[in-house]
């Protein structure tokens with residue numbers, strides 16, 4: 001099965017170009033962009049170009065790789081994004097990445113969405129999944145631990161910067 005996935009409060013589904021404004025409220029916000037290696041998306045037009053690339057790439061990605069929007073079921077708002085991809089530069093380890101619109105932080109949405117996506121990824125035969133975070137990204141680190149990921153160390157082998165590494169295996173769920 002491929003997402004959409006449904007949880008108690010959320011829906012995880014493919015991105016659509018109709019999500020441009022909502023995505024910009026996430027990826028254009030300084031609070032989120034501060035933690036992204038790509039920096040902030042400059043404006044709505046740039047966000048649309050990014051989404052076009054994501055939408056075009058999605059059908060060609062080999063599961064469990066992908067990028068998805070996180071929708072709050074209560075009001076239908078797109079409040080975040082999740083992605084699963086091979087970590088550069090070696091492309092051996094799968095990374096879970098998550099971003100939420102800042103006004104929705106503190107509600108457990110990243111934890112809830114990630115747990116559903118991880119279960120799905122393991123159902124695709126994945127044997128382990130990683131998350132990486134800068135040492136001062138306290139919220140991301142807390143979310144990784146809340147999900148049940150185990151801290152495995154610090155490395156600079158990904159993205160050329162020092163990062164904390166967390167790992168999850170099916171037996172951790």
Ligand SMILES: CC(C)(COP(=O)(O)OP(=O)(O)OC[C@H]1O[C@@H](n2cnc3c(N)ncnc32)[C@H](O)[C@@H]1OP(=O)(O)O)[C@@H](O)C(=O)NCCC(=O)NCCS
Nearest residue numbers: 032035098099100105106107108109110111132139140143
């Ligand atoms: C990382 C990020 C997604 C975490 O968001 P978050 O809302 O803190 O994450 P969680 O879903 O784990 O929510 C946990 C918080 O919700 C609270 N919460 C409320 N209801 C909850 C529930 N049902 N389940 C779990 N937590 C719940 C927790 O107590 C916790 O509150 P606290 O932060 O005040 O201690 C968000 O900060 C973000 O988008 N950051 C920028 C991008 C980024 O850094 N991404 C990660 C790169 S590795």
